[in-house]
Amino acid sequence: MNATEAPRRRGALAVGAAVAVGVLTALQSRINGQLGVELNSGTLAAVISFGSGLLLVVLLAALLPSGRAGVARLWVGIRTHDIPWWLLIGGAAGAFTVATQGAVVGIIGTALFTVGMVAGQTLSGLILDRVGYSPAGVTAVTVPRVLGVTLALAAVVVSMTGGAVGDAPLWMLILPVLVGAGVAWQQATNGRLQKRAGSPLAATFVNFVVGTALLAGLAFAQVPQTDVAPPPASPLLYTGGAIGVLYIFTSAALAPRIGVLLLSLGSVLGMLIGSLVLDLVWPPAVPPSPIRSAITVAIASAGVVIAVLGGARRRR
Numbered sequence: 382m383n384a385t386e387a388p389r390r391r392g393a394l395a396v397g398a399a400v401a402v403g404v405l406t407a408l409q410s411r412i413n414g415q416l417g418v419e420l421n422s423g424t425l426a427a428v429i430s431f432g433s434g435l436l437l438v439v440l441l442a443a444l445l446p447s448g449r450a451g452v453a454r455l456w457v458g459i460r461t462h463d464i465p466w467w468l469l470i471g472g473a474a475g476a477f478t479v480a481t482q483g484a485v486v487g488i489i490g491t492a493l494f495t496v497g498m499v500a501g502q503t504l505s506g507l508i509l510d511r512v513g514y515s516p517a518g519v520t521a522v523t524v525p526r527v528l529g530v531t532l533a534l535a536a537v538v539v540s541m542t543g544g545a546v547g548d549a550p551l552w553m554l555i556l557p558v559l560v561g562a563g564v565a566w567q568q569a570t571n572g573r574l575q576k577r578a579g580s581p582l583a584a585t586f587v588n589f590v591v592g593t594a595l596l597a598g599l600a601f602a603q604v605p606q607t608d609v610a611p612p613p614a615s616p617l618l619y620t621g622g623a624i625g626v627l628y629i630f631t632s633a634a635l636a637p638r639i640g641v642l643l644l645s646l647g648s649v650l651g652m653l654i655g656s657l658v659l660d661l662v663w664p665p666a667v668p669p670s671p672i673r674s675a676i677t678v679a680i681a682s683a684g685v686v687i688a689v690l691g692g693a694r695r696r697r
Contacts, residue, residue, distance in 0.1 A: 395639045396647045398631055403651020405628040407491050411659045413479055413621045414486025414494075418666065419613040423484030424603050426621075428596045430479050434622030435589040441626075442586055451580020455587065464577045471570035471584075472591030474563035479625070480596060481560050485553040490665035492674040494557045495656035499649050499681045500533040501561025506645060515569045525687050532684025536677045549667050568644070571629070572636035581633035588629055649685045653678045 413430050417423035442448035458464035486494045507530050509515055511522050537558065567588075575584040635644050657678050660669060 399644050399647025400651035402628045402631050403648035404655035405624050407652045407655030409621045409624040410482045410486045411491045413482040416618040417483030418487035421610045422607050424600045426483035427480040428600045430621035431593045431596050434625045435593045437626050438586050438589050448582045451583035455578040455583040468574045471567045472588035474567035475588050476592035476595040478560050481556045488666045489549045489553050490669045491656035491659045495652045496536050496677045496681050497557030498561035500537045501558035502565045503530050503533040505562035505565035509569050529684040529687040533681050536681035539677050571633050575633040581630050584633040585630045653682050
């Protein structure tokens with residue numbers, strides 16, 4: 382292996398890991414969505430997912446020397462104000478994401494949820510890059526990126542027309558777009574926090590602490606007024622928290638290595654492909670048309686590829 386092959390291989394593996402992040406995100410969406418349907422409470426499903434993830438993160442941080450060191454640096458940064466408060470609230474977007482998964486994915490399906498999420502993430506990413514909030518700094522608004530956002534939004538319009546989608550309330554189709562906007566902001570915030578704390582596990586820990594606290598407060602106010610069903614027996618429905626830990630940790634570790642744009646490209650493509658497959662093998666309560674889902678996923682995928690690769694060529 383020559384000197385150029387090793388970096389290429391590492392780069393390919395990193396992009397492959399970003400695609401895996403997207404697949405895991407889609408899988409978590411479907412699991413949390415089904416748990417919300419089974420419990421008759423998307424909020425309680427979100428608390429279970431985030432709470433189990435928090436327990437896992439605490440265990441990892443306690444057992445791993447790198448985890449303890451990262452949390453220690455995080456604490457020092459907070460005490461000395463080297464880490465500002467707004468870098469600590471990325472978990473709010475994560476809480477919103479998981480709560481929305483539990484409320485809508487079991488009804489509208491993973492594909493429609495993901496297409497809306499991609500549109501929001503792409504549009505928000507364009508804005509965040511332009512204002513310089515991304516850890517990568519200011520990125521110019523280019524024609525390919527605008528075209529990519531337009532295609533992603535067009536995919537949402539296509540997904541909201543005809544078929545079984547008419548059986549779902551409009552708010553269920555709009556929420557995923559807001560989730561995507563929050564995810565883009567969360568990724569940029571976590572990237573900044575990871576650089577300050579020097580540990581992706583520390584950034585993951587903060588996300589789960591904040592998210593669990595917010596969701597627990599929401600559940601305290603909402604669940605007593607809800608006719609909650611008995612907990613389902615399937616162990617699979619309780620794995621959403623562990624999946625969330627894995628993809629948040631991986632995202633925080635990848636962002637400084639391959640950049641936010643490549644991370645977004647890989648994870649979004651993974652989400653789109655994974656969501657399409659999941660809806661075929663695990664149909665939701667309102668099954669979408671397979672042909673319509675494939676068309677919307679293809680349009681959104683094309684938009685993401687154009688937006689990200691167009692920006693990459695400009696930087697080179």
